[in-house]
Amino acid sequence: MxxxxxxxxxxxxxxxxxxxxxxxxxxxxxxxxxxxxxxxxxxxxxxxxxxxxxxxxxxxxxxxxxxxxxxxxxxxxxxxxxxxxxxxxxxxxxxxxxxxxxxxxxxxxxxxxxxxxxxxxxxDRSTKVIDFHYPNELLQSNNWELSDEPETLDDILISCRATLKYAIKTAHPRYFNQLSTGLDMVGLAADWLTSTANTNMFTYEVAPVFVLLEYVTLKKMREIIGWQEGRGDGIFSPGGAISNMYAMLLARFKMFPEVKEKGMSSVPRLAAFTSEHSHFSIKKGAAALGIGTDSVICIKVDERGKMIPSDLERRIVEAKQKGLVPFFVSATAGTTVYGAFDPLIAIADICKKYEIWMHVDGAWGGSLLMSRKHRWKLNGVERANSVTWNPHKMMSVPLQCSALLVREEGLMQSCNQMHACYLFQQDKHYDLSYDTGDKALQCGRHVDIFKLWLMWKAKGTIGFEAQIDKCLELSEYLYNKIKDREGYEMVFNGKPQHTNVCFWYLPPGVRYLEDKEEKQKRLHKVAPVIKARMMEYGTTMVSYQPQGDKVNFFRMVISNPAATFEDIDFLIEEIERLSQDL
Amino acid sequence: MxxxxxxxxxxxxxxxxxxxxxxxxxxxxxxxxxxxxxxxxxxxxxxxxxxxxxxxxxxxxxxxxxxxxxxxxxxxxxxxxxxxxxxxxxxxxxxxxxxxxxxxxxxxxxxxxxxxxxxxxxxDRSTKVIDFHYPNELLQSNNWELSDEPETLDDILISCRATLKYAIKTAHPRYFNQLSTGLDMVGLAADWLTSTANTNMFTYEVAPVFVLLEYVTLKKMREIIGWQEGRGDGIFSPGGAISNMYAMLLARFKMFPEVKEKGMSSVPRLAAFTSEHSHFSIKKGAAALGIGTDSVICIKVDERGKMIPSDLERRIVEAKQKGLVPFFVSATAGTTVYGAFDPLIAIADICKKYEIWMHVDGAWGGSLLMSRKHRWKLNGVERANSVTWNPHKMMSVPLQCSALLVREEGLMQSCNQMHACYLFQQDKHYDLSYDTGDKALQCGRHVDIFKLWLMWKAKGTIGFEAQIDKCLELSEYLYNKIKDREGYEMVFNGKPQHTNVCFWYLPPGVRYLEDKEEKQKRLHKVAPVIKARMMEYGTTMVSYQPQGDKVNFFRMVISNPAATFEDIDFLIEEIERLSQDL
Structure with a gap:
């Protein structure tokens, strides 16, 4: 049947x-x-x-x-x-x-x-974002163990249905939980095609079209960054953390090419700089690359979460005095929590002065380059040596799709190549410059390009622009709605620069507490409870976290093209409804 | 329309x-x-x-x-x-x-x-494996540039058709070019579902089912390796190169946990060991991690491409005498070119004696653990500290699907965690042990588990076993067919251990040359010409490469479940047909 x-x-x-x-x-x-x-x-x-x-x-x-x-x-x-x-x-x-x-x-x-x-x-807004169950419940109510014997195709179809039943509906207009939300229909079609083509990016031989589309797309992205004639290099990597790690690897190699053969013992003690609000992948990269997290110096941010350039310069000078060699500054264009854009021009000036590789982590904010209205927030990005830009976030390309763009051509190849002769034969019958696999850290590399390329074809640059502008408009709407509303407090003042709106909601039982310490203690517990209830009702999902000395607050982000003003209204009503008794 | x-x-x-x-x-x-x-x-x-x-x-x-x-x-x-x-x-x-x-x-x-x-x-064997065109031809005959304006859905469908027209048919029964070939229908269905679910592996919150299926599957794989009750740890990573890099990272951290904060300057000079036939990712990993390729010591192999344990021990002792600290041995289970299995028991004894982390790179050969007939080739694998095993190769899981299995529980977490509080909140309402993202190098991580898990459900372990055994049977058939056939020379003697069959074909014009040097020179050019012709005719594809002082030879591998004895016959006929004039 x-x-x-x-x-x-x-x-x-x-x-x-x-x-x-x-x-x-x-x-x-x-x-x-x-x-x-x-x-x-x-x-x-x-x-x-x-x-x-x-x-x-x-x-x-x-x-x-x-x-x-x-x-x-x-x-x-x-x-x-x-x-x-x-x-x-x-x-x-x-x-x-x-x-x-x-x-x-x-x-x-x-x-x-x-x-x-x-x-x-x-x-469909009338369906749940998630049909939440605890891990043990799911394990007990489903036979997910693997066995020696095969199951029928009927059982396989049942497993497919069960998997989707308990999945989170990331396309749902009220799913705001991550920086990557939404489901683009052309992107999805492209991903289905990618799975069907089932090949690998390492050589032109096995991925002729995809290799060329990556070439075309990376060039276009570099043009948008502002590098002359789109010159430079780049790669699609498995996520922003790896893209950032590539950047750090390239910066180190550029300054000390001998590190490839001799390792860190041939290199003086290095120092990398990034803001205290930057993404944790900068430290993760430093740990992996043998630089060490202690060598990542965290620069102070202002009230809005932007790196303070004078503090950057001060810490660079200090590091040099201690005998460290500053080699890498990672400025963030769109921080994870506040959505802040570091002042790239001032940072570029400092990097130039001290001859340090300037990286821009635009995993989240890089997509604003597609918007004529918002791209000024990244002014100075064209002076960077490398840029991380994740189309799977603000551009709603299906996961994963992260690009690292590099200004200097050929550097990735010399940094990473190992000349594996079983893969990159030098006596092939076509132009070997399209065998790009040796510039990667990976050997086999998933085809992440087709979904972005096909979406770009379908929308045009102006289509992405419209989508991005709309998300920013929605976040401004949210900001205006709650900034003076009773029970809300903004984590930082002023209109959000990205779609991040960070706020506390103080339910009636917390709002009027006089003991400041007790109030903070209680407030800290509010967001987790509301979030848990959201998930149990399945009506919406939004993220929360503490930051520094600030107790748990909501971080609302909008990257879902399905979201509307009405969904923003819904979120606010839902937060209030779910915390009446708190 | x-x-x-x-x-x-x-x-x-x-x-x-x-x-x-x-x-x-x-x-x-x-x-x-x-x-x-x-x-x-x-x-x-x-x-x-x-x-x-x-x-x-x-x-x-x-x-x-x-x-x-x-x-x-x-x-x-x-x-x-x-x-x-x-x-x-x-x-x-x-x-x-x-x-x-x-x-x-x-x-x-x-x-x-x-x-x-x-x-x-x-x-369909009557269709071409590839409709080959040179890069410039494809770029000129297709409008693949990206523009500001959108295209119609009609144009999008045309682009889909064009992409597939020029794609390589990796499912084709006569596509033998890579270690990853074939297209599994249940795996494909699962990958379509994965794209549709469009989520991220970092937390249970956003990927409840997939996180649990990864847990179940990793445990099963560890059981098959032979670790008691399937205990240990692991992760699915974007390919074997990254899995191997994880292993090296863990080995270093295990011996010198201070490296995470202090970097390589806190650590003595390290030495890693792997065979001269091992995969290039070991060196690539050493370069990236700041260890340096010079610290990767290549151990001699025997005529069949297996690491010689006595040489390993000699080089370990030598390294120690030079003041280096041996920290990592990567044995290969299924080398890329010869398909050789390093002697794991002897290597395990040496690793134990010198207290060195033993890694088994089973990216290619690990899947033989699923076969009761062939798993003896990995005897000793249960003594490894970590194992790379790529189900996207011999098990035909759609790309990418690579697992790193680790014997010690908790080590990945302590090695890589950075406690990002916006993602891994400690006050969530469910069991946080399922938020596994902080043990990864990546932040966002693609869902690679569902295709493997669903295929395993559909085939059972015995189904994978049958598929693997059949591929090995086909390679033995090929070996028997050509070992004494006129014009063929085997690169190494004896029945292949994996599906790799390495051979030269000497066309009539080369076969009878007396000048040995001239013969080698001419022979070196034979495989590239035959390969280029295969691609231009589009009839089949097989890889070739030189190795050490050996001139270009064919490396036939079989991982495609669609291949039959008839396809092996066809390959041989085609090689001979395409080189009659050489």
Whole structure:
């Protein structure tokens, strides 16, 4: 049998939607079915019944099997469900098995139908962001152990449904928990294609198109940074932390090329500089590269979280006096918590004066370069030696997509190459400059480029700009809404520079406490409780943390193109609703 | 209009397949259409006509548009192509756009149809492995530049088709070029689901299911290695090179925990040991970690490419005499070129004697642990401190999927953690031991677990075993076929231990040369020419390289579950056919 669980409910009730609002899947389904006469009408109906099917006690469980040879739709239909019985099939029946074509296509189509239903559901505000369960609950209620024996394709489909049932809906318009939110449909299509192409970025030989698209895209990104004619180098790496680590590695190699062979024992004691609000990956990188976290000197920030250039200069001079060699300054364009942009021009001047590699960690804020309205916040970025820029954050490219852009051409290659002759043969018949694998730390490298490139094609630069501008507009709306609202206190004053809005909410029971210490103590516990309740209700998700001597506060960020003003209103109402008793 | 390019040919000829062999898509299509009365019959027909459509001059170009409101099938049909006109739609019409549901589903379905067609084609031996073009040709004949303005969804679909047209078919039964080949259908489905779930591995909060599945799977892998009750630690990392780098990082931290804060200046000069045939990532890791490539001491191998334990011991003693501190031995289980397994028991004895961290780089050979017949080749692996094992190689999990397994629990966490309080809040409402992100070098981490876990469910351990055993059987078949065949010389003697079969083919013009030096010089050029011709004909792909003083030879490897004895025969015939004139 082909259709189960998610599929089997609702078809008979499809007409009975009088009590539902027009925005429910069922009402929508009826409208669609009327509008479209082809097979897609009924197919979409079936798809949308998924939302309805979610309510039974165990929505992912196996249903009694329909008669072999029929689909389980309750009425005559021309949906794509055929008479293939997955309960009798195993993965060995799929391609490359002889005559596996049809079974394969039907199986993959079944999976796609599950995914399409999940996607539609994810954007529906009436569904939960998360159906939260504690780790032990999930482990106990699901048979996730691996065994010697195979399971049927039916069981595999059940596992797919269960996985999505308990997944977090990162596309949901009210999911604000991370810097990477939302789900772009073209990006998703591109990622499906990438999986299907299933290849590796190390050589042109095995990834001709993807290697060229990476070349084209990196050049475009360098142009946007402002490097002449887009010259320079770069790579897509598995995340901003690794991109930042690459930058530190390059800076060290540029100053002391002998470090590659001789190691740190050939090098004087180094010093790296970054703000106290910078991302933890700078220290992580220093630990890994054998520089040590003690050699990462944290520069003071102002009230808004921006690095103070005079403190940077002071600490550089101090380090030199101690005999350390300053080699690396990482300025942050869009800090993780405050969304602050370090003053890049002043920092560039200092780096020039002391001949230090200037890196800009724009993992979060780099995307503002795409916006004519907001790119001034990164003025000076063109003077950097390297820039981290994660399109998987503010540009909503599916995870992962992080670029490191480097101003000097050829440096990555000399820093990292090992000339593996089984991979980078020098007597190949094509232009070897496209075999870029030897400049990477990785050997095999996942294809992260296609989703960004295809989205860029689909949106154009102006499309990304519009998307980014809208998120910033929403955050300004939130800021204006709460800055003078009763019970709210801003963590820092002034309009946010990025989409980060940091605030405390003081529920009635905390708001009027007179004992300052007691008030802070109680306030510290508010955000975790509200967050836990958000997750248990599944209505929304937003992050919180302490910072320095500041007790737990909410860090709202908006990178989800699905979010609207109404969702911001909802968040505020929800925070207040969930903390009435606190 | 919905259907173009790939789609628009063939429908009117679907009945006219008398001249085709039954294995062609067209004949298959007819059979399928007769067998299945539902919508899937015509749908599959349309899908399979893709193969037919590949031959026109420009198969990815835009076709004249069909009338708006009709699908472009030439006969009445009930395929899922609706009257949505992609040439008038943009990505902004898709979700989260109001009423974007139907357009989104139709668009994604169109992409899936392109992918399904590509998949079926990839397994068809009558299609090319690659439609090779030189980089400049591709750049000139395609408009891949990025611009300010958006393109229509129609253009996006055309780009998808073009990308696949020039992609390498890594699933093709005659693609032998890399250690990672083949395309597993359940793995692919899982990767599509992963993209759709679009989340991050750092916390339980945002990836509850995936975090638990990683936990379950790592434990299972440690059990298979032989660690008691599967105890220990581990992580899925972006590839074997990074897994190996993690191991080196852990070994250094274990011996000198102060290195995290103080860097390499607090540590004596270190020495790492690995065989001269080991993977280049060991040196790459040493360069990055500030240890330096000169501190990686290459141990001699025997004629079969296995590390010689007595040489290891000699070099350890020598290093100590020079004042170096030996801290890391990386034994290789399945070398990249020869497929050799270093003698792990002897190496474990030496590591124990000198108290050195023993790492096993089983990126390629680790999967043999799944085979009762072949796992003896890794005897002693249970004595390692860490093991790299890439299921994306011999187990055909889609790229990337690489695990580092570590015997000591908690070490990764203490080595790498930075306590970022915006991510790893200590006052969350669930068991924080599942927030595993702080043990990683990465911050955001791609979900690589689901494809492996779902494949394991679908195959069972015995399914992986069967798949691996079959690949080894095929390589033995190849070895037996060529070892005494005229014109072939084996690079090393004896039955291969892994699926690597390394050989020279001496074409008639080289075979009888008397001048030894001239013969070697000519032979060195043979493999590159044959390889270039393979790619230009697109019939098959296999790797070649020199090694040490050995001139270019072919390194045949088999990891593709689609390969058969017939494909091995084909490879040999093709090598001989393509070099008749050499």
């Amino acid at each position: 082909a259709a189960q669980g998610f599929w089997s409910l609702g078809a008979e009730n499809a007409g009975d939607n009088s009590t539902q609002s027009p925005s429910t899947p069922r009402a929508w389904c009826q409208a669609a079915a009327q509008k479209f006469t082809g097979g897609i009408g009924s197919k979409i109906c079936a798809l949308l019944n998924v939302g309805e099917a979610e309510k039974p006690a165990d929505p992912v469980a196996k249903k009694p099997e329909a008669e072999a040879g029929t689909c389980s739709c309750s009425k005559p239909c021309n949906c794509s469900k055929t008479n293939i019985g997955f309960s009798e099939l195993y993965s060995t029946d799929l391609l490359p098995a002889t005559n596996g074509d049809l079974k394969t296509m039907t199986f993959l189509q079944e999976v796609v139908d599950i995914l399409l239903a999940y996607i539609v559901e994810s954007f | 919905a259907a173009q390019g790939f789609w628009s040919l063939g429908a009117e000829n679907a009945g006219d397949n008398s001249t085709q062999s039954p294995s062609t898509p067209r004949a298959w299509c007819q059979a399928a259409a007769q067998k299945f009365t539902g919508g899937i019959g015509s749908k599959i027909c349309a899908l399979l006509n893709v193969g037919e459509a590949e031959k026109p001059a420009d198969p990815v170009a835009k076709k004249p548009e069909a009338e708006a409101g009709t699908c472009s099938c030439s006969k009445p049909c009930n395929c899922s192509k609706t009257n949505i006109g992609f040439s008038e739609l943009y990505s902004t019409d898709l979700l989260p756009a109001t009423n974007g549901d139907l357009k989104t589903m139709t668009f994604l379905q169109e992409v899936v149809d392109i992918l399904l067609a590509y998949i079926v084609e990839s397994f």
